[in-house]
Amino acid sequence: MKKTAAQLQTALMREYYTWFSKYAKGKRPEKKVAWVTAFTPVEILEALDMLYYYPESYAAVIAASEKEQDLLNESERQYLSRDCCSYSCCIEGCLQLENGPRGILPVPDILIATNNQCNTLPNWWNILAERYQVPLIVIDYPGDIMDQESAFDYVDKQHKKLIKDLETLTGKTMDYDKLRNMIANSQNSVSAWNSVISCLPVYEISPTDLFDGISFLITSRCKEATAELYRLMYEKLKEKPAAAKDQIPVFWLGYPLWYHPQRYLQEVLTGYRIAGSNYITWWSIDYFGNDSFERLFHAYNYTFLNLSQENRNKRLEAFISESGAVCAITLHNKSCKCDFVSAKNISIPQVEIEIDMIDRQFLDISKVKKQMDIQKDVLCSI
Secondary structure (H helix, E strand, O other): OOOOHHHHHHHHHHHHHHHHHHHHOOOOOOOOEEEEOOOOOHHHHHHOOOEEEOHHHHHHHHHHOOOHHHHHHHHHHHOOOOOOOHHHHHHHHHHHHOOOOOOOOOOOOEEEEEOOOOOHHHHHHHHHHHHHOOOEEEEOOOHHHOOHHHHHHHHHHHHHHHHHHHHHHHOOOOOHHHHHHHHHHHHHHHHHHHHHHOOOOOEOOOHHHHHHHOHHHHHOOOOHHHHHHHHHHHHHHOOOOEOOOOOEEEEEEOOOOOOOOOOOOHHHOOOEEEEEEOHHHOOOOOOOOOOHHHHHHHHHHOOHHHOOHHHHHHHHHHHHHHHOOOEEEEEEEOOOOOOOOOOOOOOOOEEEEEEOOOOHHHOOHHHHHHHHHHHHHHHHHO
16 A cells, blocks of 8 residues: 555654664664765665764754754853854754754764865864764865866765775675665655656745755655655645745745744745745755766765856756746855855845844844835835
8 A cells, every 4th residue: 555645754754763762762773873964975875774864954853843042052051152053053052961852863883074065064073073982084075166087086986985984884795786776766856856846936835845845855865765755745736726926936045944933934925925945956966877986976076055156156047047036035044154055146136134044043033024025115116
């Protein structure tokens, strides 16, 4: 009997969080545990039957559970400035207090960080490596600033070294057929997710569904159930009414607000509808290539956040055009000092908001509402 979307979601979440609660009771997993950053080639870990966890994603869950303030305060009391990445501060507080809404992340046997997302993460992982006294592997992805042949050679050596190190850690030998299957599962998940996000400009859809739904593409992209979940989600979304023509289509640039019940500022968007978001496209990575190593290289070297500004601009322009948005909300995220998600050189008006994706105390709703009202007046006068 086929499972429903709700059943698939429950099963994927149960599988991912099982050891959080068990570890809180003192039980250690039988498998080796890695903590990874968001764009780690987890297909390799899955093929070696390892458990892997994303502290960043758990920080989002903590904020959605309205538990982040005590943890941020504790982190600041210990040693991390509140101006640091809120993901890292939230998790550091969680580890200090040994408290979280789903328990505590199982202690890592190894830490794996990448720089294809932001440069804060390898520094944070150094702090974690000192705390747990476990090996730290940092994978350096040069992106599109290096010619493809040289970049492939450079990244390929790192991927193969990662496999050797994890084989030593686990005592297992890589099954390359299984690795190929894991990559195929991820590719299927991405393809199904792309169908889901294509619905946002067309139908009357709450972006909350997509901001929450993408979590499975992050934490469970090489599970077979993920692609099936998104296929069912796509079929359901196609039954929605057509998007309202009397509302202004706006593009959401930046992270969801994990502490907000809707993940975006619904209360200041009267007369607007979210028609697109760059965040929901970040994990639409391209597993292109003739073999497993070529596919891993293309997927993780050319993530959106690892592209040159020129190529990010081009891709962003395409996303905005496809959405039909006539204006944008651009989040200047306190946690992201390099501001890599902000729009540059795009042709539509923007409201720029100083905000944070985890720390709700950084939000001034009245200021944002005034900004949105001004933008509406400008658009209506054109």
